[in-house]
Amino acid sequence: MAGNSDPLTPRAKLAVTAGKAVAAASRAAGRGSGSVIGGRVALKLDPDLLARLAQNLDCVLVSATNGKTTTTRLIAEALRAAGPVVSNALGANMPAGITSALAGGSDAKFGVIEVDEKYLAGVARDTDPKCIALLNLSRDQLDRAAETRMLAENWREGLAGSKAVVVANADDPLVVWAASSSPNVIWVAAGQMWKDDAWSCPSCGGVMQRPGDDWFCGECGFRRPTPSWALSGDHVIDPHGSAWPIHLQLPGRANKANAASSAAVAAVFGVPPQVALERMYQVQAVAGRYDVVQFEGRDLRLLLAKNPAGWLETFSLIDPPPTPVILSVNARSADGTDTSWLWDVDYTRLTGHPICVIGDRKLDLAVRLEVANQQFQVCEDLDQAVQLCPPGRIEVIANYTAFQDLRRRVGN
Known part of the structure; x- marks a missing residue:
């Protein structure tokens, strides 16, 4: 791991070795990457393994209904300007997959981790992240995902008092409500095209008013916070008011929004917007998407x-x-x-x-x-x-x- 001390106990090392062996066997049998089954085996042998693997990393967690995998990739590219990165780039975003990914990054300085919405609070407890990026919440997998407000409530309770810097989308009322329990939030005006999950106030249940790009609850006063970063056309506006051009090979407004959030995250780690955005241009496709x-x-x-x-x-x-x-x-x-x-x-x-x-x-x-x-x-x-x-x-x-x-x- 980064740093001088080896955080892994003999048991943890055994768990990592066993996990990698099982993953390799799974790949050899043609059953996919093997990262999930390998991580499950490793966590069975050492339930604290994820925390041990993360303890010498500066971690950022990325969670949302849409755009997690792409944003994770953009942040990873940006942070490589500051040191080696380990990331679950293939989207295995539950604890087993995350554990597998971190076990493969022995020389990394940064961990850039995509996290399934339902697991965010638990993974945040284990990894003690420096930064958490929250992009959006909307309906998904209706047969088993909790209703969106319940997910927002899980986030809100799980992140209350977290030491992490939370980079959150100011345009999504559910995300704002979830992030508002955190003492240190950086708001990004990333936009919200799909609004059908955010017509009632997550705080009091009142009807949300949405004049223009603004939003507020007419009943309890819950309202859109003032963003310090913003997506404006083809530019990211930073907290000093400087506009940085976004050059991406990935198409569409949603990916520009992902880039804006990623630039705000990179700045938390000391990577300036110009460097971060130049790095993001390297990304042509993400796990086959846009190919x-x-x-x-x-x-x-x-x-x-x-x-x-x-x-x-x-x-x-x-x-x-x-x-x-x-x-x-x-x-x-x-x-x-x-x-x-x-x-x-x-x-x-x-x-x-x-x-x-x-x-x-x-x-x-x-x-x-x-x-x-x-x-x-x-x-x-x-x-x-x-x-x-x-x-x-x-x-x-x-x-x-x-x-x-x-x-x-x-x-x-």
């Missing part, structure tokens, strides 16, 4: 959208009609088995695009598109859908396991 791949003579751009907020942002990225769009939705355990969220997505935004529908729940999606008066074809699989599209660019939008299926099929 353009050649398949059957077409250029497929792979886009991940897991919930209504994500679909809304993704629709704003795609090339204009008549670019064909392939939509793929599954409802396996990692996605959440309840697909009723499809009715929260405004599919009229796809008007004019030829649409092909694939995935385990293609018929659920077909019914939704029918109601939205969209022209579409239901296809057996990706190969058939691509054959129906003309040569050139195709936008492919998929939820979580459907996205993994696509990556395997196109060899990405």
